[in-house]
Amino acid sequence: MLEVQGVTRMFGQKAAVDNVSFSVDRPAFIGIIGRSGAGKSTFLRLMNRLTDASRGEIRVDGHEILSLRGARARQWQSSCAMIFQQFNLVPRMDVVSNVLHGILNRRSTVQTMFNLWPRADILKALEILDRLGIAEQAPKRAEALSGGQQQRVAIARALMQDPKIILADEPIASLDPMNAQIVMDTLKRINEEDGRMVIANLHTLDTARRYCDRVIGMRDGRMVFDGTPEQLSTKVARDIYGADTSFNESATSTSIPEDTTADRAYARLMLS
Numbered sequence: 001m002l003e004v005q006g007v008t009r010m011f012g013q014k015a016a017v018d019n020v021s022f023s024v025d026r027p028a029f030i031g032i033i034g035r036s037g038a039g040k041s042t043f044l045r046l047m048n049r050l051t052d053a054s055r056g057e058i059r060v061d062g063h064e065i066l067s068l069r070g071a072r073a074r075q076w077q078s079s080c081a082m083i084f085q086q087f088n089l090v091p092r093m094d095v096v097s098n099v100l101h102g103i104l105n106r107r108s109t110v111q112t113m114f115n116l117w118p119r120a121d122i123l124k125a126l127e128i129l130d131r132l133g134i135a136e137q138a139p140k141r142a143e144a145l146s147g148g149q150q151q152r153v154a155i156a157r158a159l160m161q162d163p164k165i166i167l168a169d170e171p172i173a174s175l176d177p178m179n180a181q182i183v184m185d186t187l188k189r190i191n192e193e194d195g196r197m198v199i200a201n202l203h204t205l206d207t208a209r210r211y212c213d214r215v216i217g218m219r220d221g222r223m224v225f226d227g228t229p230e231q232l233s234t235k236v237a238r239d240i241y242g243a244d245t246s247f248n249e250s251a252t253s254t255s256i257p258e259d260t261t262a263d264r265a266y267a268r269l270m271l272s
């Protein structure tokens, strides 16, 4: 399904992504971990063609995507949706319009100027918001929502594109543990129920272990680990992060204290 072969991105003399290769044969949930500057964001940007590779190939279902240009590159971008740490919504625009923005490039200029959307698209946006448990927020301005709700709107916008792959660049880095869990549960559900591959840059080990089928560790642009969550021991993590024995895993934890178990059950209920 996905084959990454010798992908490199140079910035001057520095390789931000250095000869990365791996392949994935099913729509798995993949986590990419590594310290700041390891090349995680650059890799996702390469996949989404927001930046060009210096060398290498990425094949999705047999089609090479790094050489696509113009309309075909844009077509690829719409089947490979991206979610960002800061949500990237239009703050003063209502939620449903933000979701509809996922298919903005499919509209004519006149439709865009007058903010006209086909009824079927509006219904689809509302259906996705309902699925993510935030339908009642549809008429509100995006800026009026909590961070967790805004990230779910961003996920809804991504789903509007009906993507094969969802790329999430530190999707929970700006959220409190409770909202982080709701957002990760949402991504996992989309991965399992829809069969969409999710590739997420994550800054916490416990999240990677809990949600991912496979974890890729990057250090100085290179892939230094590729394994299952079970194989991601403290020693391995220490190597990925380039830390010494004082490395403290709990410093990278987003786990929720036990006394909020009821809240978690409630959150799951809201999502089901």
Ligand SMILES: Nc1ncnc2c1ncn2[C@@H]1O[C@H](COP(=O)(O)OP(=O)(O)OP(=O)(O)O)[C@@H](O)[C@H]1O
Pocket: 011, 015, 016, 034, 035, 036, 037, 038, 039, 040, 041, 042, 043
């Ligand atoms: N546009 C750019 N111009 C020059 N150097 C860049 C550019 N983008 C990224 N880099 C460099 O490439 C390296 C990898 O950066 P990248 O943002 O991909 O790392 P990251 O693992 O995502 O880090 P973080 O977790 O802090 O986002 C860094 O050394 C960074 O300074």
